[in-house]
Amino acid sequence: MGTIRNTRAAVAVLTMALVVAGAAACEGGGGGGGGAGKAGASAAAATPPQPFGANGYRGLQLSMTKDEVLAAGALEPSPVSVLNGCTDYAYKGGPAPDPVRMANEAEVHAKAGKALARMDEMRAKRKTLPPLAAGASLKELQEHSARLQEQLQQDAADQKEFAELQKDLDLVTPARKARDEALRATGRVNFGTEGLRQVVAPADARTAEGVGAGSTEEELKRAYEGKELKPTKGGTYELPAESGSGGPDWFYEFTVADGKVAGLALVKHNTYCA
Template sequence: MRKVVLGAALLVALAACSSGTDGAGAKAAGPEALGPDGLRGLTLGVTKASTGAKLAAQPMSGLDGCLSYAFAGGLAPDPAALEAEQVAVAKADDLNRKAQDADSKILDPGLHGTAEDYAKSAAESAAAAKLSAQAASAITAVAELREARAAELAATGGAVFRGDKLRAIVAPPQVKTPEGVGAGTPLAEVHRLYDAKGLKPTPAGHFAVPVPGHPGWAYDFTADGPHVTYVVLVDPALECRA
């Protein structure tokens, strides 16, 4: 018999049917889910070396000491974007170091300082303040890049590694948790489903709940207003930022 390849949209539609069986009476495969078993062959705790062809060969981002990879066939790495990250981080680090150095060298004239001492101290303070403002602006630019890279990865899905260790699996927009939460889900539904399971706000302003059977791992829900924007399975203990 000739095989027929179904489009992704049709597969999803079939999975939603109440019969739950294919033409031969066997149980039909459901839509993808980001759950305790991971996603697309990436299991929790997998190493980068063992991912094979599941992910793009080259990272799309290297901010904060972690490498982010799209799923194979997803967003192609942009060498210019990777270079821009390196330049932005180097600039922020350099300005922050200079600002701290300048601040530590400000002369304290004390009660018996001369007019010249006070003038010198004021000039040093002004110079240090200018460097601090420049450093803050550069750090903000890196934070904006970080958010942009996270949104880009969420648009196609993928994984984040610290060295060879898996830190996170990022769900593409069409993928949901086993309970049905994904991009576009109202936050009220997230609370209804997960509050009793330990849902808590995170320092980053997201919401997280433990993954059953995997101590230390959590579902992390990023929201924009009243709806979820993307979902990540994450090991919060494996920090990216140095």
């Protein structure tokens, strides 16, 4: 009986040891897997987002045509702005088109187009009165004086009409501000008559040097010291885009307000809307 009890006790001890060892192994294995999972999650979380740059952003390359950009799926399929003859698209996952704002943009564009056409017509019709020849007769002097008076009256009428037409052109500025404000956080991509002309970064985007909305003006200057960063008359800073980005006309544009970067974009010079 003593032998049997001793044997049973030994088996119980051995069984307990195996259970404890198994639990420790499972805990170690689970911990190792969890550690790897946590490390992977940390690595993924630590992976910085793609920088905003001329060498590519969200699947968009500056050398792409409009059809190529839309086919690549980098943008939403429907325009979010039609201001001034250009067409803007939101990045994938961006806001839906605002029909009210876009209807206003279309109206503003139509009025501005008619105003410019009328101004061009008025300029083309205007004729400069030739000077009176030396030794002109009294009759010629009187006729010249009458024509000069007519021209002065026509010029006054033209100036009045120009002032009215200018009001329609001035509608573009507030419409542009409304568009920029509506799409400031999400960014947009702009196409003109010659294709891609502007890539506006979302508010959370940063360049490879870490500059974006919220950066101070000093941080901007320090990040691009010695790299041809120049202020413009429009209250922005421009920087030539890196080579191989789709052509020499591409520039970074940093909009600065109250000592901080308020907007970031890539802009192609010498391109126009309709």
